[in-house]
Amino acid sequence: MSETRPVNLPWEPERYELASAPAYYFDLDRREFFKFLGAGVLVVSVLKNASWPQESGRTKAPRGDSLPQEINAWLHLGENGQVMVYTGKVEVGQNVRTSLSQAVAEELHFPMEKILLVMGDTQLTPFDMGTFGSRTTPTMNLQLRKVASTARDLLIDLAAAQWQTDRQHLVAADGKVSDPRSNRSAEYAALVKGKELTQSIPAEDPLEPAASWTTLGQSAPKVDGRDFVTGKHRYPSDQKLPETWYGKVLRPPSFGATPVSVDLKGAEQMGAVAVHDGNFVGVAASSSALASAAIAAIHVDWKTEPQPSSQELFEYLRKNPAQGKDPTGDGDRFELGNVDQAFASAAHRLRQTYTVAYIAHVPLEPRAALAKWEGDQLTVWTGTQRPFGVRGELAEAFRMPEDRVRVLMPDTGSAYGGKHTGETAIEAARLARAAKRPVKLTWTREEEFTWAYFRPAGVIDVISGARADGTITSWEFHNYNSGSAGIRTFYEVPNQRILFHPAHSPLRQGSYRALAATANHFARESHMDELAHSLKMDPLDFRLKNLKNERLRGVFEAGADKFGWGKRSTAAGHGFGMGGGYEKLGNIATFVEVNVDRKSGNVEIVRVLSAFECGAIVNPDNLRNQIEGSNVQGLGGALFEAIQFENGKILNGKMSRYRVPRFSDLPVIETALLDRKDLPSAGAGECPMVGLAPAIANAIFDASGIRLRSLPLVPNGLKTT
């Protein structure tokens, strides 16, 4: 972790995946860009002495007084009419290739289908911290709107100069500048013909208000959709170069095991290239079958260390504090008023503990990389949410400067926060160097389950006090290990003590869609339901009594209305619950109906309704898709997903042993979208997930009288004893 990193940055890096920003950037200069792209217009941002590091855009580490100017090229409009846009953000199924294309089309007044985004290529795109924290819409969408608006202004200026007229009479629309008075018009491509112009983004440039959007705000279909339904798109694991060999890594028998002696002869006799370098043992061979056989022929003696097991997990997390702070979310500690005094004098008091298990991301495409060396230059194609971060990892692993490493990220088969790191990139590159040819390496599903990282497990204690009229007076909240994202309460409570306690994690843990916000919302919103019941108040009335935030009230009220909260008829075994909150700039209220069969213990999720508000909606259909997906994926962690481990081994690290949501788990999912055209657009990939688990737990209580306080809630059905 970088020591020079400022602590209070506007972006929210995910815990555990922080890495220092690259120390050097070697830019193409403007002339090189035109040589590469052809004549046209190039929109750049020039950053002088900017604070470092920032989320996106290239800057240099502050060293010395005179920093050279750094140039980022964001958009090129060529004389062939092609618009190329460069962004370090990546596509993992959240459909930002589409929404960012909409942003450019909107402000450039140019057809969306003629816009091509180059994403996540460390040689061509401006530096970007990574695609996480639901930041693409609030930051990159806005940035590319500014970029496109700058280009449009320049095109109008070009036409005005060419026609010797005042620019205010000219109109830019549909890829043309025209003068309605003289009926003259010119395609953008014609205006830039033979020119090599660069234009910086002005500090202030008015953008189209959401109320007058024509391309943004529409349900544009997925860009390149046809390539995905025909199998033509090449994901990282589909990449291939001539003479490519296949790589495989020899895995230790358990976490913490190290090789004492390694005999590679068996593998080498089969014609494989075998490598033993530090703790790394791997092979490259002409086929994946040969690589697997060669791995099996390597003899290693391992030294193992005893490791904790899942049975003792929660006690272990309480008893093994880690030093250091959580650099994410809302901070380590928050105090307001006098919580001890308020608790002592409260009419109603409640103290409960909630737990959350480790879960795996299970991206359907496992980690994969293709690596190629040309002399001392390394190029790697890999699926990662942090191409620039992985470039840094490679440079560090091979002790080489970053300008000799290029990382490219083909649109990838999902990530969910699980692909921040560059393991396969490093493994493939090490084997490619030994084999002296390109090497591709794809993890098996078992490797993915074992050698990636997990969503942190956690223990949360909540201690609350309320007056008889339902006013919460004290709120104490302790989260052990799972993280501090979403830890602060959004209810109005005069006395609060909120603490995050980092712990030594027995398993490698990292980012996950919504990360700790899921655990913190589960604890908070379950506890709110428990408080409401102990006060004999309706859970919705109780929330609204203690909630001032208008946007959050808006989603609870809209959701309750559409769900029919309070008007529902109760069939035997059916129950209703809600959960909601504020996360990653979005506001969610989730309402759930369950059907509990007390005899069999089966819990069926009948219906889920999500009311969601994330400012001005960028793409309504994709927004619905993200909300539906959050709810389906969220069912797994809420109901049955948990990693089981024992003494350094994962016990259920296979698809047949780890249950993820399937078609038969699908409830009816409804969405209520609140479009706030007066507010900036926020991301939607994470926030909609956080309301689901508590809404289900609360609905199960409503249906059965049984209060469940551990995620997953019903891995083996509802136990009635």
Added chain:
Amino acid sequence: MPSFHLSVNGRPYTIEADPQTSLLTALREHLDLTGTKYGCGEGQCGACTVLIDGQAQRSCITRASAVAQKQITTIEGLAIGDKLHPLQEAFLKEGAMQCAYCTSGMIMSGVALLNGNNHPSRSEIIDFMDGNICRCGTYSRIIQAIQSAGKQIADSGKVGTQ
């Protein structure tokens, strides 16, 4: 090197590899037909689904040599020229994907279902498709896509691809 024959998307191939090689590896590694995906290697996720004589089968747990005499259809062989299969069209129309890594397998399973039944009910679709996993959670859209493609196939009086 031993070899075996495969007929994929109407074309004959000779593959020089161990006949024990999985069909998935033969397609991806030897024929560079990468539209068929690896997801789990144990027939649990459906990403590797292909049609064998019109029936959906998991290529990761199918020995390539065992299907040497059969007609294999992969996602690359579904469109006729530029004309997409109605289910491919329906996936686009319904936005039935996010990362789309499961899409090939979903479409191949869906085509196998529609080959036998143009009007599958919601519960028939769920039963048939339950072995295909979409981690992005687009199941409800996939159900809609299958139903709308079935209707389209029925309306046009055509039969599905083999």
